[in-house]
Amino acid sequence: MTMKNSLAHPNIAFIKYWGNRDQNLRLPANGSISMNLAALETRTAVTMLDKAEADRLFINSEEQSGQALARVSVFLDILRTLSGCKSFVEVRSQNNFPSSAGVASSAAAFAALALAGTEAFNLQLSEKDLSRLARRGSGSACRSIPAGFTEWQVGTSDNDSYAQSIASPDHWDLWDCIAILESGPKTTGSTEGHNLAPTSPLQSARVADADRRLAICREAILQKDFEKLADIVELDSNIMHAVMMTSQPPLMYWNPTSLLLMKEITELRRRGIAAAYTLDAGPNVHAICTAKNKDIVQRHLASLPGVQWVLVSPVGGAAHLLPEN
Numbered sequence: 001m002t003m004k005n006s007l008a009h010p011n012i013a014f015i016k017y018w019g020n021r022d023q024n025l026r027l028p029a030n031g032s033i034s035m036n037l038a039a040l041e042t043r044t045a046v047t048m049l050d051k052a053e054a055d056r057l058f059i060n061s062e063e064q065s066g067q068a069l070a071r072v073s074v075f076l077d078i079l080r081t082l083s084g085c086k087s088f089v090e091v092r093s094q095n096n097f098p099s100s101a102g103v104a105s106s107a108a109a110f111a112a113l114a115l116a117g118t119e120a121f122n123l124q125l126s127e128k129d130l131s132r133l134a135r136r137g138s139g140s141a142c143r144s145i146p147a148g149f150t151e152w153q154v155g156t157s158d159n160d161s162y163a164q165s166i167a168s169p170d171h172w173d174l175w176d177c178i179a180i181l182e183s184g185p186k187t188t189g190s191t192e193g194h195n196l197a198p199t200s201p202l203q204s205a206r207v208a209d210a211d212r213r214l215a216i217c218r219e220a221i222l223q224k225d226f227e228k229l230a231d232i233v234e235l236d237s238n239i240m241h242a243v244m245m246t247s248q249p250p251l252m253y254w255n256p257t258s259l260l261l262m263k264e265i266t267e268l269r270r271r272g273i274a275a276a277y278t279l280d281a282g283p284n285v286h287a288i289c290t291a292k293n294k295d296i297v298q299r300h301l302a303s304l305p306g307v308q309w310v311l312v313s314p315v316g317g318a319a320h321l322l323p324e325n
């Protein structure tokens with residue numbers, strides 16, 4: 001039996017994706033920009049099951065059922081339709097970071113699955129088509145297909161909504177220090193959260209201003225201008241959380257330590273240490289910083305009350321296949 005193996009990194013968004021124009025196709029309300037995280041990786045193996053009557057899914061060696069399996073099976077149905085092959089498969093996905101770290105793993109998971117899955121079904125897709133496909137599993141997964149700093153074009157349809165690299169991993173030696181505050185599962189997952197975005201009166205303003213923020217962020221990355229990047233990354237995170245907090249029902253992802261860390265990171269920057277905060281759909285705080293400052297930022301965050309530990313990562317490469325074993 002042939003087994004196809006792949007590896008993908010999660011990413012941290014500088015300009016966030018929040019809300020869909022089309023929930024089913026995961027066509028986003030706005031474009032987004034992120035950086036892949038080299039130190040964190042998901043390895044996925046996909047094996048065709050000749051006589052099985054259902055797909056099987058193992059995450060970190062534990063067999064999954066219910067919603068997790070259903071979401072993966074719906075994704076695999078796309079591959080079955082594209083290839084004309086009706087076989088069920090076994091998916092084994094392994095993260096090198098504890099799932100209890102509360103770091104979003106669906107981006108890396110669906111990027112890796114898009115790659116190993118298409119190989120298993122004998123579909124050789126271009127990077128663009130892989131990114132479009134990964135988007136169907138989890139929107140942000142499309143940004144984990146290309147290398148380094150990537151931008152997801154909002155697009156007009158399924159055909160042109162995908163991510164491309166805007167700068168390679170070695171363009172700028174940025175790091176992400178992730179302060180883990182809570183390690184339990186999220187109260188409201190992002191799929192449900194995207195649904196609630198239009199209920200906030202602030203979402204239309206957030207979306208209307210997105211192209212401006214994207215342009216500033218893109219320029220800051222290309223010019224390696226940390227001050228410019230820091231201001232736009234923090235603004236964008238705050239705007240997304242303002243939308244979350246004003247949704248019906250409200251989504252409050254921060255905890256008191258999140259706020260403490262945001263203030264500490266801004267204070268570090270005031271003292272000349274290049275660091276900027278950003279938060280996804282959870283309380284953990286990402287401090288984006290330059291290589292020179294990463295040890296100082298990591299040590300400082302780790303010393304604060306309420307921080308369980310700090311993961312550190314440089315910029316990561318593209319999703320890729322691994323040798324068959």
Ligand code: PMV
Nearest residue numbers: 013016017139140190280281
């Ligand atoms: O890809 P999803 O559905 O898990 O959504 C990701 C949402 C955020 O992490 C909050 C923002 C982003 O752009 O990654």
